[in-house]
Amino acid sequence: MTSAHREPRSLVLLGSTGSIGTQAIDVIRRNSGRFRVRAISAGGGDLDLLARQALDLEVGYVGIAAADGARRFQDALQAEARRRGPGAAGSPAPEIVSGPDASTRLAALPCDAVLNGITGSVGLAPTLAALESGSRLILANKESLIVGGALVKKLAAPGQIIPVDSEHSALFQCLQGGKTDEVRRLIVTASGGPFRGRTRAEMADVTAEQALAHPVWNMGPVITVNCANLVNKGLEVIEAHLLFDIPFDRIEVVVHPQVMVHSMVEFHDGSTLAQVAPPDIRMALALGMSWPVRVPDAAPACDWSRASSWDFLPVDHDAFPGLRLACAAGEAGGTTPAVFNAANEECVAAFLEGRLSFLEITETVERVMGEHDQVGGEMTLEAVLAAEAWARVRARELTGAA
Structure with missing residues (x-):
């Protein structure tokens, strides 16, 4: 069947006003015949943008996490429709x-695929709802897989989850080149963040402004700080382990400042496959939304006519202990990753508010992890949420939150 006769793929976009959501919509707008958006959701911080998206995409449903979001969104929607003129007002x-479950309810709508671009562990319930509904899950919300790993894996059918983190999209693509039992190791690349090459002592006085100045990617504040101390790379290792069923001791992180090689897979015959492209998340988003079909010109390609050189460097684990700490949480399993993630989110907030130094983020997270009393037995959503709640309270106590 040719693309001209293929029915548009129906999508639900969660977190549509964030970085992932807006870039996904850019891909959709440039390929309107391929996609149809049924619903969008957002936290409620930018309702003017949400109103523009709702009218542009002609969606049937809009979800807003804020309790008073419906009234404020209606005002924003009416204002945007008036600005556009009579045609829009009649749509x-x-x-x-x-409400807080808005994204979860939309994730359960009948559709071909749900893009979960929500930031943080609040994305877990929508992830589970999408999987339960049978829709393909285009996963940008790594936290939901990390904190609810066993729950997500239990629900997910083979091939139901397509990752869109650039690293995991790269691994997903490279793994098409061989069988799982032929994989020797996964190699996850890291830019090194804004403090690459610094010792731990040299990072003692870094400011929030410095930590938020990522050299390559434009992301939200929590993810950007996580990239600065390599906690995010540890979360990505956990995600790779869960997505591809490769043991932690066969997943390696290597620093690659140019961010052209997004990750690699080494096979047991000695060959290594790498996925290479300029850093642009739209390529991974387009692939996730259209898999197994690729979208032409989703993002710029490499210019192989220009000279360039790429570096690959080992991680300085002494300077960036957050990577090992995250991996230790992943290996412990159970509710430990949920505790790690929740404590880290609270500590990053404390750092951005000036209540914690940059180095104290991972030090405090490690202390919370050490106090965590993991309960055995079957993993449940209630157990995950309870562990998260405890970790947040304890982290707030340790960081002097009001």
């Missing part, structure tokens, strides 16, 4: 779903 209004 059918989307159904509005508001």
Whole structure:
């Protein structure tokens, strides 16, 4: 069947006003015949943008996490429709779903695929809802897999999850070149962040502004700080382990400042496959939304006519202990990753508010992990949420939160 006769793929976009969501919509707008967006959701911090997206995409549903989001969104939608003129004012209004479970409810809508671009562990319930509904899950919300690993794995059918982190999309693509039992190791690349090459002592006085100045990617504040201390890379190792069923001791992180090689797979015959492209998340998003079909010109390609050189460097684990700490949480399993992630989110917030130094982020997270009393038995959503809640309270106590 040719692309001209293929039905548009129906999508639900969660976190549509964030970095992932806006870039996904850019891909969709440039390929309108390939995709149809049924629903979008957001936290409620930029309702003007959400209103523009709702009208542009002609969605049937809009979800807003904020409790008062429905009323404020209606005002924003009416204002945007008036600005556009009579044609927009006459368009059918989307159904509005508001409250903390808005994204979860939209994730359960019948559709071909759900893009979970929500930031943080609040993305877990929508991830589970999408999987339960049978939709393909395009996963940008790594935290939901990390904190609810066993729950997500239990629900996911083979091939139901397509990752869109650049590293995991790269691994996903490279793994098409061989069988799972032929894989020797996964090699996850890291830019090294803004403090690459510094010793731990040299990072004692770094500011939030410095930590938020990522040399390559434009992301939200929590993820950007996590990249600065390599905690994010540890979370990505956990995610790679869960997605591809490769043991932790066969997943390696290597620093690659140019961020052209997004990750690699080494096979047991000695060959290594790498996925290479300029750093642009739209390529991974397009692949996730359209898999197994690729979208032409989703993002710029490499210019092989220009001279270039790439570096690959070992990680300085003494300077960046967050990587090992995250991997230790992943290996412990159970509710430990949820505790790690929740404590880290609280400690990053404390750092951004000036209550914690940069180095104290991982030091405090390690202390919370050490106090965690993991309960045995079958993993449940209630156990994950309880562990998270405890970790947040304890981290707030340790960071002097009001």
